Amino acid sequence: MSKLVLVRHGQSEWNLANRFTGWWDVDLTAQGEAEARAAGDLLAEKGVLPTVAFTSLQTRAIRTLHFALEGCGRLWIPETKDWRLNERHYGGLTGLDKQQTRERHGDEQVHIWRRSFDVPPPELEPGSEFDLSTDPRYAGIDVPRTESLKLTIERVLPYWEETILPQLGKGETVIISAHGNSLRALVKHLSGISDEEITGLEIPTGQPIVYEFDGTQVAGERYYLKDA
Numbered sequence: 001m002s003k004l005v006l007v008r009h010g011q012s013e014w015n016l017a018n019r020f021t022g023w024w025d026v027d028l029t030a031q032g033e034a035e036a037r038a039a040g041d042l043l044a045e046k047g048v049l050p051t052v053a054f055t056s057l058q059t060r061a062i063r064t065l066h067f068a069l070e071g072c073g074r075l076w077i078p079e080t081k082d083w084r085l086n087e088r089h090y091g092g093l094t095g096l097d098k099q100q101t102r103e104r105h106g107d108e109q110v111h112i113w114r115r116s117f118d119v120p121p122p123e124l125e126p127g128s129e130f131d132l133s134t135d136p137r138y139a140g141i142d143v144p145r146t147e148s149l150k151l152t153i154e155r156v157l158p159y160w161e162e163t164i165l166p167q168l169g170k171g172e173t174v175i176i177s178a179h180g181n182s183l184r185a186l187v188k189h190l191s192g193i194s195d196e197e198i199t200g201l202e203i204p205t206g207q208p209i210v211y212e213f214d215g216t217q218v219a220g221e222r223y224y225l226k227d228a
């Protein structure tokens with residue numbers, strides 16, 4: 001049996017400030033760093049020691065990975081960063097305060113933008129201060145102007161299938177440090193969650209989730225490592 005460990009980054013500055021974040025590159029708070037260190041301590045305590053790591057191109061996920069690997073003595077393992085593990089792009093909502101957006105557009109509309117399967121938020125305006133299309137880290141990538149969960153799945157899953165799943169097939173212990181919605185995309189696929197039910201799934205920060213694999217097949221339900 002090989003293991004897949006999923007970790008959502010620790011609390012970010014904009015999780016704390018309650019702002020829509022998406023691809024915007026905010027850092028961890030002190031609490032977020034502590035959550036990531038605790039994830040590493042838990043990996044060490046439970047003897048789940050990653051041998052291969054994947055993360056996004058976003059600082060909060062990369063630093064979470066590093067704190068977690070440091071905590072279990074595995075900073076030395078190979079790690080791959082890829083934009084396809086980035087957070088879902090929040091389009092024109094990026095940077096806005098979530099509560100103010102609720103007051104302006106109503107709870108229901110904001111819930112649809114945040115959690116519906118296939119309704120993307122409005123597109124990011126060209127020339128917006130949150131436009132990352134000229135950021136050197138995304139050179140050669142067609143940076144989205146907005147993404148629904150469905151569109152996020154369309155870029156996460158091919159990467160999962162082509163690059164990450166074969167590592168599990170080889171018996172590696174894989175850790176993915178990513179984001180609330182890029183991980184919802186993966187969990188939806190791995191746990192066979194319907195388009196309707198996925199609207200209710202929340203992934204907590206800094207809390208390792210484990211799937212066991214038999215070759216390239218998921219073997220059993222996901223579980224929180226803290227409960228193992």
Ligand SMILES: O=C(O)[C@@H](CO)OP(=O)(O)O
Pocket residue numbers: 015019020021022023087090114180181
């Ligand atoms: O702002 C974001 O990018 C995400 C993750 O923090 O928030 P939400 O809970 O609205 O998906």
